[in-house]
Structures are given as structure tokens and as C-alpha cells.
Amino acid sequence: MTTTLAPSDRTVRDFYDLLPYNHFDDPATAIARARANPLSAYPDLDATLAEAGPGLSAVEIGCGTGWASNALALHYGARAEGVDFSATALERARRVAEATDSGARFVQSDLFAYRPATPPALTLSIGVLHHTHDCRAAFDHVAGFVPSGGLFFLGLYHAPGRLPFLRHWRGLLEREGEAAALAAFGRAMPQSPDPEHLASVFRDQVLHPQESQHKLQEVWGWMEAAGLRLISTSINRYGPVAEPEELFAEEAAYAALSEERIAEGRYFPGFFTMLMERP
Numbered sequence: 001m002t003t004t005l006a007p008s009d010r011t012v013r014d015f016y017d018l019l020p021y022n023h024f025d026d027p028a029t030a031i032a033r034a035r036a037n038p039l040s041a042y043p044d045l046d047a048t049l050a051e052a053g054p055g056l057s058a059v060e061i062g063c064g065t066g067w068a069s070n071a072l073a074l075h076y077g078a079r080a081e082g083v084d085f086s087a088t089a090l091e092r093a094r095r096v097a098e099a100t101d102s103g104a105r106f107v108q109s110d111l112f113a114y115r116p117a118t119p120p121a122l123t124l125s126i127g128v129l130h131h132t133h134d135c136r137a138a139f140d141h142v143a144g145f146v147p148s149g150g151l152f153f154l155g156l157y158h159a160p161g162r163l164p165f166l167r168h169w170r171g172l173l174e175r176e177g178e179a180a181a182l183a184a185f186g187r188a189m190p191q192s193p194d195p196e197h198l199a200s201v202f203r204d205q206v207l208h209p210q211e212s213q214h215k216l217q218e219v220w221g222w223m224e225a226a227g228l229r230l231i232s233t234s235i236n237r238y239g240p241v242a243e244p245e246e247l248f249a250e251e252a253a254y255a256a257l258s259e260e261r262i263a264e265g266r267y268f269p270g271f272f273t274m275l276m277e278r279p
């Protein structure tokens with residue numbers, strides 16, 4: 001990596017170098033996770049990939065420990081390239097690729113300095129751009145990779161859907177300290193298979209030094225300015241996209257849903273996805 005990072009991006013890289021997000025203590029767990037296809041959690045992306053068939057070129061921006069890039073290659077036969085600036089995260093991503101023979105490749109780069117060698121049919125970025133010094137600039141840069149007919153799958157923290165989560169967990173942290181907050185986090189998130197994974201998720205989502213939150217309505221403007229159109233979004237549970245105003249009205253209810261889930265003691269980090277295409 002030869003470019004100079006913005007100061008907050010350097011802080012973010014150092015944060016993930018210490019412990020990447022979704023890092024399992026036992027590599028076998030990461031390998032089992034990639035084999036179980038975690039991408040099936042996104043039904044719109046899953047269906048699109050299944051329909052596209054093998055050979056699709058894909059670039060993942062901010063791939064971290066590589067579960068999505070490895071799953072793209074393993075389950076959909078995609079030619080996947082994962083990009084991240086954390087050497088620690090990439091070490092694990094490559095180890096899983098080797099163990100599963102996924103064929104996914106991994107590149108260390110600041111996303112702002114990266115450009116794919118050829119325009120990928122699918123660009124994806126899950127939970128990354130909101131950790132950069134400028135989410136809009138990151139969006140514009142990454143949207144520029146998408147060729148005509150290409151897809152862009154994006155996951156971002158939602159405003160205000162994220163705020164109940166932050167209030168709850170940061171409040172608990174302040175009142176009861178890190179050990180108690182982490183233990184409670186583990187009870188809300190029982191699917192976490194090992195303590196290191198739990199800690200990696202907790203610090204990513206509760207102790208992060210840099211994050212922003214965004215509205216679908218806001219990203220809609222970025223999307224239109226970049227010449228993209230929306231195919232589907234988690235905001236209306238991947239239903240048909242008719243009028244944007246209908247989606248924005250649904251979006252307004254997201255904060256209340258988030259409050260409800262948090263009050264029920266559930267794990268609800270306030271995240272939303274968009275699947276877009278360039279016509």
C-alpha cells in the first residue's frame with residue numbers, strides 16, 4: 001500500500017489489525033462458516049448469484065476475514081477478489097481460501113487507492129464504507145467500478161435504526177463496564193461460536209472508533225447521482241421496488257422496529273442493504 005491514509009482511516013486499519021471483525025479463534029470455524037454459505041442470509045443477492053451461474057467476476061471491498069468472497073467462490077463459482085487494508089484480516093481470509101480451495105484472491109489496499117483491473121459484474125461492500133472518513137466519497141469511488149449491466153450490493157448502518165443499539169450497548173458499557181457488557185452481548189448473540197469471535201463483533205459494533213449512519217433516502221440520492229438504480233433493499237424485506245416514497249415511508253418505521261428488537265433483548269445492530277445495478 002503506497003498511498004497515505006486519512007488519519008481516521010489509519011485508526012480504523014490499526015483497530016482491525018489488532019482484531020479483525022468476524023475473527024474466529026479456531027480457523028476450522030471460519031472454514032465451516034464459509035462452507036455453510038453465509039451469503040444465503042441475503043435472499044436478493046443469493047437469488048441473483050444463483051441465476052447468474054458460475055464464472056461471474058466479483059470484487060468485495062472491505063472483505064475483512066473473507067467469508068463473503070470465499071462464499072462467492074465456493075457456492076456460486078464466482079471469480080472473487082477481496083480487498084481490505086488489514087493484513088491481519090487478509091491472513092485469515094487467505095487461510096480459509098487455501099483450506100477450502102475456494103479460488104478467491106485477496107488484495108491488500110486502501111479502498112480509495114484500489115481500482116479493479118477489469119470492471120467486475122458484481123461489486124459488494126458489507127459494513128465497510130460507513131467506517132471510512134467519508135462514506136459518500138467511498139460510495140462514489142466504489143460505484144465507479146460498476147460497468148453497464150453490473151451490480152452493486154451495499155450494506156450500511158442505518159440512521160436512525162442503529163441508534164437504539166448504540167444507546168443500549170454503550171449505555172451498559174458505561175454503567176457496568178466492559179466485562180459485564182460483553183457477557184450480556186454474548187447472551188443476546190448466542191450464535192457466536194467462540195469467545196474471540198464474540199469479542200471481535202462486540203468491539204466492532206460497540207467500541208468502534210469511527211462510524212457513520214445513513215438513510216436509504218440519503219443513499220438514494222448518491223445512487224441516482226452515480227447513475228445506478230435500486231433492484232431491492234432490506235428496508236422493505238426485499239419486496240418489489242415501486243415508488244421511492246413508499247420505501248422512505250417504510251424506512252421511517254425502522255427506528256421503532258429497532259427499539260422493539262432491542263427491548264426484546266435481541267441482537268439488532270441497525271443495518272440495511274441495497275442491491276443496485278447500472279442500467
Ligand SMILES: C[S@@+](CC[C@H](N)C(=O)[O-])C[C@H]1O[C@@H](n2cnc3c(N)ncnc32)[C@H](O)[C@@H]1O
Pocket residue numbers: 009012013016020021022061062063064065066067083084085086089109110111112125126127128131132204
Ligand atoms: C466491519 S468490517 C466488515 C468486514 C466484512 N465485510 C464482513 O462483513 O465481515 C470492516 C472492514 O472494512 C475494512 N476497511 C475499512 N476501511 C477501509 C479502507 N479505507 N480500505 C480498505 N479496507 C477498509 C476493515 O479493515 C474491515 O476489515
